């Protein structure tokens with residue numbers, strides 16, 4: 001008795017095609033799993049001597065530090081920062097990486113390396129300006145003259161708004177918080193619902209009416 005017809009199609013050619021497809025899928029999944037790593041970020045940033053040699057001891061960061069700070073066990077650097085966690089060359093590793101945004105007075109992005117290569121820590125007595133980079137003025141600390149604003153890396157660098165694409169690759173990715181992102185994207189805050197309907201400052205209604 002004959003069961004099904006698949007056997008009619010099995011010959012040398014179909015077996016070879018099937019095997020090639022299987023190898024391609026396994027290679028692709030394997031590559032993705034291999035890339036899903038922050039091993040090189042850690043090897044460099046968690047090596048105190050190496051970071052000192054590279055003249056950036058202030059960017060010494062360990063797995064333990066980020067787990068404590070972010071309260072996320074097992075979270076990896078690239079899950080928040082993107083970048084290439086398999087490259088041991090800082091420039092290649094940092095390509096496409098998300099980092100703090102220092103904004104200048106004309107709304108342009110500043111290069112942190114040139115402007116403020118130090119650790120970004122709260123400073124001064126003014127709570128509102130606590131996170132702005134400071135320099136030593138006449139005795140007291142003053143806001144850095146070139147820096148207008150500091151934004152965290154979840155913003156779109158063109159519009160400075162919340163960027164759903166960045167959120168999708170980081171906080172909102174499948175293994176993390178996709179449902180929260182879906183819900184947030186429908187809110188008045190995420191869609192900038194009120195401001196986007198305004199066309200002028202005053203009439204018929206605007207932010208200054």
Ligand code: HEC
Nearest residue numbers: 040041044054056077081083084085087088090093099112
């Ligand atoms: C071989 C060493 C090395 C590797 C690998 C490396 N970094 Fe860095 N990282 C540095 C050095 C040195 C700096 C400071 C100079 C600079 O900004 O390039 C830095 C700076 C940074 C900054 C601050 C940049 C800024 O402008 O505020 C972040 C964030 C960062 N690294 C995260 C990462 C992540 C995430 C990875 C992996 C994807 C990574 N790094 C891989 C050495 C490294």
Ligand code: HEC
Nearest residue numbers: 045059061062066070075076077080099100119120152153
């Ligand atoms: C839970 C999310 C998250 C994880 C995981 C994470 N970071 Fe960060 N990191 C941030 C945020 C947010 C900032 C603040 C600046 C910004 O917006 O990028 C930051 C800042 C930094 C800075 C700059 C510090 C300064 O003084 O400005 C460095 C360097 C850095 N991270 C490296 C790392 C490395 C290396 C890892 C992995 C061991 C890592 N980060 C893991 C979210 C994260």
